[in-house]
Amino acid sequence: MSNNSIPKYAVGIDLGGTSTKFGIVDREGNILFQDRIPTASEKPVDFFIQELYNKLQPMIDKMGGIKEFIGIGMGAPNGNLYTGNIEYAANLHWKGIVPIAHLLTEKFGLKASLTNDANAAAMGELMYGAAKGMKHFITITLGTGVGSGIVIDGKMVVGNDGFAGELGHTIVRHNGRLHKLTGSRGCLEVYASATGVRQTAIEFLESHKGKESLLRNFKEEEITSETVYDCALKGDEIAKKVFDFTGEILGEALANFVMFSSPQAIILFGGLTKAGSYIMNPTKEAMEKNLYQVFKNKVQLVFSNLKESDAAILGASALVM
């Protein structure tokens, strides 16, 4: 690599509630190196930046140093494209406003751009995934929480303040289940996340006391969306009901999103999509049922074909590419 070459690489960082994944991406969208660290947001943000630096700087050096890099792109919960700040993220312990793009630039000497974690993943889908070539789509992450990225006319929707697309916080059941972190009641995230599926399973075991279920072989703290899926696979009625219930709510919410922006496709990704048709079928049915006539049987509802971490790293890197 010569000193005169134009920068070839970007860093993509996917900051999640539990862990942070990052990689070096070239201009063709290949992830050349990748690694992860715990997000550990209970410690000061400077600690996090230092941990990231310890892992990432050797990768950067190996590729010829910062002169070979265009910059750093990051996706993070409540990441604001306009300000470069993470602001009041419910799933992180850092409180208030965290000027993370500024801190990255200070530490690495590279320009840094930030967006919402779900928006970063949507950019990954747009460039390399199921949404390639689409002008109108929505991505929904069904993970620990429920995130969303919205693309209209080929552009990411960030709205007036950079925070558009918080569809996990839309209210789907009036006075419904409490969201312990936000205090709201009945939002999509408390039902259609891995956490929500776990809670639904616990509630159903309680409300169907007389009914046998493979889920009763687990202690309450062992029940996860994976155990519910495993039991559904074995034909367990309550486990299947849990996904039917989740899909009914998710599908109704997706119908509402379709009636807002009329997308070509909704792309689902995240841990819950491992449940395959158990979650897809009731979701699709409820979506179609609740759509206004003109939207029926038009919108593709599909699972992402990108590895979750890849979509977010690629999308984040595209912020500076």
Place this chain on the structure above:
Amino acid sequence: MSNNSIPKYAVGIDLGGTSTKFGIVDREGNILFQDRIPTASEKPVDFFIQELYNKLQPMIDKMGGIKEFIGIGMGAPNGNLYTGNIEYAANLHWKGIVPIAHLLTEKFGLKASLTNDANAAAMGELMYGAAKGMKHFITITLGTGVGSGIVIDGKMVVGNDGFAGELGHTIVRHNGRLHKLTGSRGCLEVYASATGVRQTAIEFLESHKGKESLLRNFKEEEITSETVYDCALKGDEIAKKVFDFTGEILGEALANFVMFSSPQAIILFGGLTKAGSYIMNPTKEAMEKNLYQVFKNKVQLVFSNLKESDAAILGASALVM
């Protein structure tokens, strides 16, 4: 007017479920003539086009004939910008697909553009009303039905198929009130329209049988959103509860819309806004209550300051200007 002058005027038409308003608009946004006819969609659409022609052609002639006109813009329920068709409009008796833009061009010899009625009104707000200079806003019409127009980054959102922004049909109460025309349950339109307010009043009188109310002085068929407002003004408890109930649902729905596109403002117009603070206060309260932290206390919720028919005529004319 010389034969060589560039066209100066456009026709703006606001086709509604009951009546159709239209006017001649100049390039400065002045409405020079306006009139209305009943929409009478129980008769064939050719009859409607002829009625429109009988009223409109003399106005066009008076302004120098079609050579002085850029074209005709129309806003209509389920009007599709891409195809120029009205498609499956629940509030009109014309069934299926009506190629209205084509019929207008055939009759008048002028190019014709069509959009959703609510989108037309939103364009009127953008150019001449409360949204002047805004890049991100949503207009909600609270009339016989509930319509919506969405602007993101200064552009009307029409989505993949031209039908985006049917927010009146989003589901706000799972398994709620039946929408007799669409068959859906619990959509915003069955609660936050004039029709919805009337039905809520009737239901509340029934469910509060022991409670006195000025509304009991009316026969059921006489109860309208206006009578409910009149009774609320006189301090009637049930009438006020009707608006509180309506505002709670509307505000929750608006919160969801804000979390989708993060607008600077939501502009309410239509008949129900005559109820002023009776509808505004509970709506604002419910909206703020249901917003995710990052959106709280940021979004202006205001009534339109344009005359309803003016906004739609101006916005429709802007389609061809």
